[in-house]
Every structure is written in structure tokens, then in C-alpha cells.
Amino acid sequence: MKLPIYLDYSATTPVDPRVAQKMIPYLTEFFGNPASRSHAFGWKAEQAVEEARGHVAALINADPKEIVWTSGATEGNNLAIKGAAQFYKTKGKHLITQRTEHKAVLDTFRELERQGFEATYLEVQENGLVDLEKFKAAIRPDTILASIMMVNNEIGVIQPVWEIAEICKQKGIVFHCDAVQGGGRLEIDMQKFKADLLTITAHKIYGPKGIGALYIRRKPRVRLEAQIHGGGHERGFRSGTLATHQIVGFGEAARLAKQEMATDNERIRALRDKLWKNVSQMEEVYLNGSLEKRIPHNLNVSFNFVEGESLIMAVKDIAVSSGSACTSSSLEPSYVLRALGRNDELAHSSIRITLGRFTTEEEVNYAAQLIKQKVAKLRELSPLWEMYKEGIDLNTVQWAAH
Amino acid sequence: MAYSDKVIDHYENPRNVGSFEKSDQSIGTGMVGAPACGDVMKLQIKVGADGRIEDARFKTYGCGSAIASSSLVTEWVKGKTLDEAATIKNTQIAQELSLPPVKIHCSILAEDAIKAAVEDYKKKRKV
Numbered sequence: 456m457k458l459p460i461y462l463d464y465s466a467t468t469p470v471d472p473r474v475a476q477k478m479i480p481y482l483t484e485f486f487g488n489p490a491s492r493s494h495a496f497g498w499k500a501e502q503a504v505e506e507a508r509g510h511v512a513a514l515i516n517a518d519p520k521e522i523v524w525t526s527g528a529t530e531g532n533n534l535a536i537k538g539a540a541q542f543y544k545t546k547g548k549h550l551i552t553q554r555t556e557h558k559a560v561l562d563t564f565r566e567l568e569r570q571g572f573e574a575t576y577l578e579v580q581e582n583g584l585v586d587l588e589k590f591k592a593a594i595r596p597d598t599i600l601a602s603i604m605m606v607n608n609e610i611g612v613i614q615p616v617w618e619i620a621e622i623c624k625q626k627g628i629v630f631h632c633d634a635v636q637g638g639g640r641l642e643i644d645m646q647k648f649k650a651d652l653l654t655i656t657a658h659k660i661y662g663p664k665g666i667g668a669l670y671i672r673r674k675p676r677v678r679l680e681a682q683i684h685g686g687g688h689e690r691g692f693r694s695g696t697l698a699t700h701q702i703v704g705f706g707e708a709a710r711l712a713k714q715e716m717a718t719d720n721e722r723i724r725a726l727r728d729k730l731w732k733n734v735s736q737m738e739e740v741y742l743n744g745s746l747e748k749r750i751p752h753n754l755n756v757s758f759n760f761v762e763g764e765s766l767i768m769a770v771k772d773i774a775v776s777s778g779s780a781c782t783s784s785s786l787e788p789s790y791v792l793r794a795l796g797r798n799d800e801l802a803h804s805s806i807r808i809t810l811g812r813f814t815t816e817e818e819v820n821y822a823a824q825l826i827k828q829k830v831a832k833l834r835e836l837s838p839l840w841e842m843y844k845e846g847i848d849l850n851t852v853q854w855a856a857h
Numbered sequence: 858m859a860y861s862d863k864v865i866d867h868y869e870n871p872r873n874v875g876s877f878e879k880s881d882q883s884i885g886t887g888m889v890g891a892p893a894c895g896d897v898m899k900l901q902i903k904v905g906a907d908g909r910i911e912d913a914r915f916k917t918y919g920c921g922s923a924i925a926s927s928s929l930v931t932e933w934v935k936g937k938t939l940d941e942a943a944t945i946k947n948t949q950i951a952q953e954l955s956l957p958p959v960k961i962h963c964s965i966l967a968e969d970a971i972k973a974a975v976e977d978y979k980k981k982r983k984v
Contacts, residue, residue: 762895764920768860768868788895799893836874836924838899838916839892854891 460773460818464659464752464811465608465636470704471661471812477707478663481700489697490688500699507706511668514638514709515653517645520673523692524702527667528635529559530682531654532602534669534693535631536563538679539600539652540572543629547597551628553577553585553614554794556604560633564602581796582745583612590619600629605637609778609791609807610744611753613641620649629677635659635667639712640720640750645670651677657701661812662708666701669693715812723810724751726819730808731756733823737830739843743778743792743805754808757792757801758826760840761833766806769829773822778805800839800849860921861955867925872932875914877901885978889969896923896963900970902934902942904978910934910942915970922960926950926967939975 461469470478481503489504491497505519512519525531540550552564554576564574575593580586585603601623605616616632623630631652634643639660645653656667671677671692685694731754734740739759755778758766763777778789788802797805808822834840839849860868876899877884883904890897896919903912913931917924929950934942950956950964 760918762919762923765868765924768921799895803892803895836871836916837918838888838897839918841876841899841916849892854893854897855889 456815456817456821458772460822462808462810462814462818462822463774463776464814465611465807465809466776467658467664468661468811469813470658470663471708471711473711474662474704474707478700478704481703485699487699489699490686500697503699503706504697504702507702507709510706510710510713511655514713515634515643515645515655515670516647517670518673521645521670523669523671523689524697525667525669525693526665527658528557528633528654528656530693531656531667531669532557532559532631532633533563534679534682535652535654535671536560536600536602537567537682538692539629539631539677540567541680542678543599544572547595547599548572549595549598550574551577551590551593551598551601553579553603555579555583555607555609555791556602557608557633557635560602560604579794582748583607583610583743583791583795584745584748585614585619587615587618587622591622594622594626594628598626598628600631602631602633605632605634605641605643606750607744607791608636609789610755610795611636611750611809612744613637613748613750616650617648623651624649636750639709639716640752642716645672652679657705657708660708660712663701663704666698666705668705719812720751723812723814726810726814726816727751727754729816730754730810730819730823733820734826737827741797741801743795743797743801752810755792755805756808757797757805758830759801759804760837760843761804761830763803763805765833766804766826766829769833770822770825772825773808775809776807778802778807859957860925863929864922864925864954864956867928867954868921871915871924871928873912873914873928874916876916877903877912877914882981885974885976885981887970887973887975887977889973890919890923890966892918895919896966898923898927898966898970900927900930900967900974902974902978904939908938910937910939919963919966920960922954922956923963923966925954926956926963927970929953930967930971934971939978942971943975945971 487496487500489500508519632650638655651672653670658664741757743755792802885902901914905911915927917927947964947968
């Protein structure tokens with residue numbers, strides 16, 4: 456077993472060696488510009504791009520013509536949200552999203568508010584999920600666009616986006632879904648799922664960084680205002696020379712994901728459940744977000760009375776991430792965990808462990824042992840643990856906040 | 858976060874971890890910070906008959922540099938008089954541990970913890 460062990464698959468995944476192999480010839484040998492119509496170099500590249508588009512479309516059961524390449528999910532979300540809001544702004548100016556979206560959605564909404572749109576940011580329930588009744592209640596006659604993520608990046612919960620898409624369809628509201636954490640991990644069928652716009656990215660499904668895709672529904676057709684202007688590539692939705700090798704990598708990653716998703720998920724779920732069973736034997740351990748409505752890869756756990764960053768330092772043989780303020784430059788604890796109503800202490804005490812295709816049972820066992828051992832050690836160091844053991848209710852203590 | 862070797866040393870081998878009996882007349886206890894802010898330090902000093910700090914203990918909930926800052930000050934206060942201990946400045950702690958700017962508040966907390974422990978002892982002994 457090689458250390459450190461990578462358990463941060465929601466941040467990014469390694470490129471599958473099979474994907475990398477497929478990409479290499481498109482850097483050195485078939486390097487043509489897919490937009491070059493006058494020679495074989497261009498034709499070869501274009502053929503590869505279209506083959507990849509077919510694989511990505513197949514992963515979500517869409518028409519290849521509904522796939523537009525982007526530089527990644529941040530661009531995809533920007534194009535979908537700004538593009539639709541700006542195109543449909545004469546119909547209304549109200550937008551709906553929710554508080555635990557990724558910053559690529561939240562900051563885009565803030566920008567649209569600066570441009571004169573009005574936005575509703577829905578609260579989530581304690582399990583991290585959007586309440587459908589609250590969603591319906593937020594709809595106004597002038598609502599033109601809603602954006603709700605499929606799977607939360609920090610806590611892995613699966614939002615009821617299928618139901619929300621139906622509601623939006625009935626109300627004539629454009630619905631965008633950020634499916635970055637769901638792509639290649641959940642079954643997505645655009646013939647059944649009524650979302651108009653869907654963002655996915657390659658580097659969460661064992662493809663390369665720097666390439667993503669936006670699904671744009673054709674039936675009924677959704678219109679967007681382009682955000683990047685230039686040569687009119689991608690039917691005018693997104694100008695810029697296509698990165699053939701990246702696209703080829705994304706295509707191959709999508710093809711493998713479709714093939715292997717079911718077996719991968721089953722294996723990963725068993726490992727995740729084993730890990731949770733193991734660490735939850737300790738006292739004062741809390742799972743953040745619903746366990747039932749959750750992708751199999753994610754565990755987000757708060758170890759009460761232990762601060763997240765010091766825990767991450769202690770378990771440096773495993774690569775995980777934390778909702779603690781101390782790992783962020785802003786010194787604010789995770790806004791996602793706070794949105795669940797978790798108190799700041801538990802938000803500071805959280806770590807996110809995300810498993811993936813290359814995670815082994817041996818690694819998970821090692822991680823569980825290491826976490827248990829280090830949590831115990833840090834609790835011995837923690838005045839809060841000592842007070843808890845003395846039976847003091849920490850909520851009654853007058854703290855000098857700083 | 859890239860920490861200095863000194864922070865990592867104190868974090869991995871913290872000095873003087875533990876607790877003294879709070880009610881003991883020779884003990885001063887300082888507890889600063891708040892769980893909601895992500896760090897709480899408890900620093901205790903044991904004062905000898907000569908008015909010098911004989912020993913110190915700490916427990917800290919917080920990030921690596923908070924733990925290192927408190928571990929360091931338990932070493933520094935030993936052998937000092939109460940007034941000498943109270944002159945330890947956060948800048949000295951930050952410099953010794955080469956704390957990055959975003960972690961300066963940890964050294965401020967350690968300075969406050971010393972002052973709080975000294976205050977507590979003085980209040981107890983009415984000196």
C-alpha cells in the first residue's frame with residue numbers, strides 16, 4: 456500500500472490510465488485543429504471530437520447535438536445561468552437557487568443580482584435536501600430560471616432534481632442542474648430527466664481537468680446568450696478552438712463510466728459503509744447530511760471536540776478535505792454545513808472522505824484505524840473533550856468570542 | 858497549509874499536555890477562545906512559594922498552530938515570575954514558530970491565555 460492514500464475523489468479524480476493512453480496520440484500525432492476543414496489533420500481531429508461527443512451524450516442518454524464543450528464546470532454553470540437569464544430577461548427577472556450550491560453557481564447568481572435580476576436562495580432541511588413545497592412556494596410569475604445541483608460536493612446528498620425539473624417544466628421555468636458530482640456516479644437519462652441545462656465535467660469521472668460539457672436541450676429548445684465570442688465554434692454557444700486531446704479524454708472517461716458505473720458504485724458503497732461503521736463506533740461522531748439520499752462515494756463526518764484542520768494534519772497519510780475554517784483563507788467554516796443548521800463547532804470539526812474507482816479495502820481499513828487513533832489523541836489534547844467528560848454542557852459556558 | 862518545522866514538532870510532540878487541579882491555591886487557570894471560532898486554549902500555571910512559575914500545562918482545541926503556540930508558551934513561562942510571564946508578546950510567539958499571517962490570531966490567543974492564567978492566580982491569592 457502506497458502512502459499517502461488519496462481519499463478526496465470529490466475534489467478531483469486521477470485520469471484513468473486507459474483514458475491517458477487514448478489522449479496521447481492527439482497531442483503529438485493527430486494534433487490538427489478540428490475546425491480546419493481543408494485537410495486530413497483537421498478531419499481526423501474533428502472525427503475524434505464527434506466520437507467523444509457521442510460518448511458523453513450516451514452517458515446521459517442525450518443527443519450529441521445537445522452537448523457543448525466548455526473549459527470545465529465553472530464555465531458550464533456560468534454559460535447556462537447567465538446565458539439563460541440574459542436571453543429570457545424580457546420574460547422576467549426572478550431566479551431561484553439554494554444555499555448549498557457550489558460557488559460557481561452562487562457567485563454567478565450574485566453577479567446576476569448586480570445586473571438587476573432578483574434571486575431567491577432557498578434554505579435546505581437538516582438532511583441537506585431542498586424542500587419541494589418551499590421550492591414551489593418560491594416561484595413567482597416572473598421566475599425565469601432555477602438552478603439546483605444534483606449532488607452536493609461536500610456532503611454528497613442527492614437533491615430531488617427530477618421532481619424539481621417537472622415542476623419547472625409545468626411552470627415554463629428554465630431549469631439548470633449542476634450535475635458535476637452526479638455525472639458518472641448516478642444514472643442520468645435526459646429522456647426522462649426534464650432539466651433544460653445540465654453541467655458535467657471530465658475530471659470528476661477519471662478524465663482530464665480543463666474540459667467540461669453543458670447539455671442544452673433541443674426539444675423543446677432552450678436558448679442561451681453566448682458568454683464567449685469568437686469564431687462561432689460549438690454552434691455559436693462557445694467560441695474557441697477545441698482542445699481535442701482533452702475532449703478525447705472526456706469521451707473515453709464517459710464511455711468507461713457508462714460501462715463500469717454499476718459495478719464501481721456497488722464496490723465503493725460497500726467500502727464507504729464499512730468505513731462509516733468503523734468510525735461511528737466512537738462517541739460524539741456525526742454524519743453530515745442524509746445517509747439514504749447520498750452518493751455511495753461520500754462520507755462527511757464531524758468528530759466533536761476535535762478541530763478539523765488539526766485532524767487533517769494528524770491524518771496526513773490520508774488525503775481528505777475539511778469543512779473547518781482553518782483550511783480556508785476566509786476563516787469561515789463551511790457554509791454548506793452551516794446551512795444544515797449544524798453549529799459552528801461541528802462545522803469546524805468536520806472532514807470529508809470521498810472514495811473512488813481506485814480505492815481498495817486495505818486503504819479504507821488503514822484510514823479507519825488512523826482516524827480513530829488520531830481522534831482519540833486529539834481529544835486527549837482538547838479542553839472541550841475534558842469538559843464534556845466532566846459533564847459540563849458546553850452551550851452554557853460563556854465563551855470569549857474573538 | 859505549509860507549516861514550519863517548529864510548528865510541526867510542537868504539534869506532533871506537544872509539551873506539557875494535561876491538567877492541574879483547578880481549585881488548588883497554587884494553580885492559575887486561563888481559558889480563552891470559543892468553540893464557534895474554532896479554537897479554545899486552556900493554560901494552567903503552577904506557582905511556587907518564591908512567586909515563580911514552577912510548571913505549566915495546556916489543553917487546546919484548534920488548528921496545528923494553535924496547539925503549537927500553546928505548547929510553546931508552557932515551555933516559555935516556566936521559571937518566570939508572574940510579571941515576566943505577562944510580558945510575553947504574541948509577536949515573539951509568531952516569530953519563534955514562523956506563523957503565516959493567517960495564523961497570527963493563534964499567537965494572540967496564546968498571549969491572552971498566559972494573561973488570563975496569571976490574572977486567575979492573582980485573583981485567587983488576592984495579590
